Amino acid sequence: MNPLTEKQIRASFVNASRREAAQATLPDLEALDWDRLDYLGWRDRKAPLSAYAVVPVDGEPVGVLLRSTDAKSGGRRRRALCAWCEDVVVTEDVSLYVARRAGASGRRGNTVGTLICTDFRCSANVRRTPTRTELGDDDSMRDTIVELRIDGLRDRSSRFVTEVLRDA
Known part of the structure; x- marks a missing residue:
């Protein structure tokens, strides 16, 4: 993902008011390893039920304000599969996030x-x-599997943001 500035992030939100975008608590942008990010996502440490995701869509950053009823707020989380990364190993730390269209x-x-x-x-x-289990007996598929996972994450996160934009 291309590095973004605070101004670019705040301007990217498509489902938040200017006030909501201005009040968002951003992560430490200098500490991020942008080369290893497919999208930028974080929870607002000042508002535990608020979260944000900035996802590249057609090469442009598109930000969405998300709400959660269970993310680290004492709500009971269930074992589930993340719809974006579809990781079969980490299933106990998944939350339902909802975005206003x-x-x-x-x-x-x-x-x-x-x-x-x-x-x-x-x-x-x-x-x-x-x-x-994922590799079977073919160690040569290691890089291919990782690349397919990365492509899938980028596609699924982009499709979610496109759905937020639908009918806008």
Whole structure:
């Protein structure tokens, strides 16, 4: 993912008011390893039910404001498969995130939701070493499996954001 500035991130939000975008607590952008991120996602440490994801769509960053009823807020999380990274190893730290749709549809209260890793670790999950079960007897497939996972994450996260934008 291309490195983003605070201004670019705040301007990228499609389903948040200017006030919501201005009040978002951003992560430490200098500490991020942008080369190993397929999207930028974080929970707002000042507002535990708020989270954000900035996903490249057609080469442009598109930010969405997300809400969770269970992300680190004391709610009971269930074992589930993240819809973005589809990691079969990490299934106990997945939360339901809901995004208001962009535009008039969102102002009418329409939302779209999906299961995502609670701490947005999808980029790390897809880069983990494949298990023996995933590889079988063919160690030469290691890099191919990781690349397929990365492509899948990029596609699924982009499709979610495109769905937030639908009818905007």
